[in-house]
Amino acid sequence: MTSKILHSFLDENITELKDRGLYNEIDPVEGANGPIINIDNKKLINLSSNNYLGLVTDDRLKKVAKEAVDSYGVGAGAVRTINGTLDLHIELEEKLADFKGTEAVISYQSGFNCNMAAISAVMDKNDAILSDALNHASIIDGCRLSKAKIIPFEHSDMDDLRQKAKEAVDSGNYNKIMVITDGVFSMDGDIAKLPEIVEIAEEFDLISYVDDAHGSGVLGKGAGTVKHFGLQDKVDFQMGTLSKAIGVIGGYVAGKANLIDWLKVRSRPFLFSTAVSPADAAASTKAIELLLESTELNERLWENANYLKSGLEKLGFDIGKSETPITPCIIGDEKETQAFSKRLYEEGVYAKSIVFPTVPKGTGRVRNMPTAAHTKEMLDTTISVYKKVGKEMGII
Structure with a gap:
C-alpha cells in the first residue's frame, strides 16, 4: 500500500x-x-532548443558518432577513475583546452554535473561564495552542496558585489571566498560584467568562476564569454556545456592544470x-574542431x-535587454504567457512559455532561441505569426 499522505500532497499541489x-x-x-x-x-518552426549552431543534426557529427559506436561500443563501461577513460575522452579534453585557451580541461556527464562537482570540490563550510542573484539553478545547487556561506549580490550590480566582497574579507570568517556568475544569463540574454x-576578484583575492553554458559557441567568435573579454588568464574556473551550442551532451571545466588535477581526484x-x-565524446570533439576551423556557423547564428x-x-x-541570440x-502574467505560447503553437511556431519559478512571478x-540552422523564410513566418497572435491577444 502506498502512502495516502504522499498522494494527497501531490494531487493538491499539482492542481x-x-x-x-x-x-x-x-x-x-x-x-x-x-x-x-x-x-x-x-510541423513547427522550433524556437525553443539550445541548438544554437544547428550541430544537433550536422552530418559531420553524426558520421564520427556512428564510427565511434562501431569501434568502441555504446558506452564507456566504467567511471573515469577505474577504466572508463577512453582515448576519446582525452582527445576531447585536449581539444577543449585549446578551444578555451587554458592549460587543461576536465569533462563531465552534463553541465549541471559540472557545477555540482567543481564548486563542492573546492569550497566548504569554512568558505563563502558571492553569487549573482540570477545565477542558474545548477550554480545554486552546487553552492548549497558545498555548505559554504552563500552571499547573493544584486544581479550584475558591481557596487553591491564590491561591498559584499569587502564585508566578507574584512569579517575574517572565511578561509576562501569565491565569486560566481553565469557568463550569459539564459532567461534575459544579458552578459555578465x-x-x-x-x-x-583581483582586488579582494577572490576565486573567480564563470558558468559559460550559454556563452560557449556564441560569444568570443564561439570560444565563449571569457575569451570575448580576453580574460582567459584571469578566470580560475571556466565551466561550459557540450549540450547547447556544441549540440551533443556533457560538460567541462577549464582552468589551470593543478585545478583540473584536483577535480579529477575530488x-x-x-x-x-x-x-x-x-x-558523445567523438561528436563533441568534432564540433569543437569545426568551431576552431571556422566562424561561419557563429556568424550565421x-x-x-x-x-x-x-x-x-x-x-x-x-524583448528586454538581451545582448545575445536569446530573445x-x-x-x-503567467496564464497569459502560457496562452500566448499555445496560440503560437496552433499557428505553427514552437516557442515555449517560461514562468515562475524559472523566472520571477509576473x-x-x-523565450525564442534562433539558431544558425534557421532560414530567413522560417524567421519571416515566425514574425508574421507573432504579429497575428500579438494583435489578436492585445499584446501589441
Whole structure:
C-alpha cells in the first residue's frame, strides 16, 4: 500500500500549479530537434532548443558518432577513475583546452554535473561564495552542496558585489571566498560584467568562476564569454556545456592544470558516475574542431538572431535587454504567457512559455532561441505569426 499522505500532497499541489498557470506541459518531439520539429504529427518552426549552431543534426557529427559506436561500443563501461577513460575522452579534453585557451580541461556527464562537482570540490563550510542573484539553478545547487556561506549580490550590480566582497574579507570568517556568475544569463540574454568582476576578484583575492553554458559557441567568435573579454588568464574556473551550442551532451571545466588535477581526484560526479558515451565524446570533439576551423556557423547564428530581434521589436514586443541570440518576449502574467505560447503553437511556431519559478512571478515570457540552422523564410513566418497572435491577444 502506498502512502495516502504522499498522494494527497501531490494531487493538491499539482492542481494548484495548474490553477495558477505554473504547470509545465512536456511535448515529446517526434524525430530530430532541428529548426523544424514534429509534435503530435504537426510541423513547427522550433524556437525553443539550445541548438544554437544547428550541430544537433550536422552530418559531420553524426558520421564520427556512428564510427565511434562501431569501434568502441555504446558506452564507456566504467567511471573515469577505474577504466572508463577512453582515448576519446582525452582527445576531447585536449581539444577543449585549446578551444578555451587554458592549460587543461576536465569533462563531465552534463553541465549541471559540472557545477555540482567543481564548486563542492573546492569550497566548504569554512568558505563563502558571492553569487549573482540570477545565477542558474545548477550554480545554486552546487553552492548549497558545498555548505559554504552563500552571499547573493544584486544581479550584475558591481557596487553591491564590491561591498559584499569587502564585508566578507574584512569579517575574517572565511578561509576562501569565491565569486560566481553565469557568463550569459539564459532567461534575459544579458552578459555578465566580467571585466569588473575580475577587477573586484583581483582586488579582494577572490576565486573567480564563470558558468559559460550559454556563452560557449556564441560569444568570443564561439570560444565563449571569457575569451570575448580576453580574460582567459584571469578566470580560475571556466565551466561550459557540450549540450547547447556544441549540440551533443556533457560538460567541462577549464582552468589551470593543478585545478583540473584536483577535480579529477575530488569531484564526486567524476569519481562515481560513468563517463559519457564514445559517440558523445567523438561528436563533441568534432564540433569543437569545426568551431576552431571556422566562424561561419557563429556568424550565421548572430545574423539570424539580429534579424528576428529586429522584427519582433518593430512589432512592439518587449524583448528586454538581451545582448545575445536569446530573445525573450516578456508578457508578464503567467496564464497569459502560457496562452500566448499555445496560440503560437496552433499557428505553427514552437516557442515555449517560461514562468515562475524559472523566472520571477509576473515576468512570464516566451523565450525564442534562433539558431544558425534557421532560414530567413522560417524567421519571416515566425514574425508574421507573432504579429497575428500579438494583435489578436492585445499584446501589441
